[in-house]
Amino acid sequence: MNRDEAVLRELNLYPLWVRRSQLAPLPSAAATPGHAEQNGMDAPAGKGRELPVGELGWPELKARVRGCTACKLRAGCTQTVFGVGDEKADWLFVGEGPGADEDVRGEPFVGQAGKLLDNMLAAIRLKRGKDVYIANIVKCRPPNNRTPDADEIAQCLPYLQRQIELIRPKLIVALGKTAATALLGRDAALSSLRGKMYDYRSTPMIITYHPAYLLRSPMDKAKAWQDLCLAVEAMNINSLPADTPG
Secondary structure (H helix, E strand, C coil): CCHHHHHHHHCCCCCCCCCCCCCCCCCECCCCCCHHHHHCCCCCCCCCCCCCHHHCCHHHHHHHHHCCCCCHHHHHCCCCCCCEECCCCCEEEEECCCCHHHHHHCCCCCCHHHHHHHHHHHHCCCECCECEEEEECCCCCCHHHCCCCHHHHHHHHHHHHHHHHHHCCCEEEEECHHHHHHHHCCCCCHHHHCCCCEEECCEEEEEECCHHHHHHCHHHHHHHHHHHHHHHHHHCCCCCCCCCCC
């Protein structure tokens, strides 16, 4: 058994099937409300005027995230989890938030869900840290791994938006409903969002299941494989049509 076959067997995706080549329609992602206001987050009292998040480079952005106490999540976590990978990557994978393992290690997707994500990357011939960047919607672990509240997402999202601006990926893969709806700026069922190509501020984006969900529902791994095939098709197209929101 070769390595590719072994990876696909691990994902319950062998024998390999080929997805239809036609891409899904290209709905337009709504602009995230309040982006301009969020990127110009007010400076904490007593610290003087800080640069808006949208003007920070990598070192300053990492320092800002590390010292952030803008929402209640920071008081309950061990450390912030900024993101990891190639800062000029073509591929950006975005999850929900750190879990217990990530909170200890300071790196996203390092537990069992991380192992599955690594297998998903390997299935499409990618590798963590090589032309891949991995981040989350929120940088601090929510208590008991609960879904982040809307105000927590609103406080943290400008950090991810700045990461996207600095990385300039060719494709964003949103992992799970929280990541998808935060980036789209609207609520919807994940089942209704999959299988389509979106435009996130001129960057193509697809939506698939979070690896943690796939661990609980392995029968949906085949659907996740379909989404990954769509992502590969998108990356193989030189120019994707985009209906950029005004």
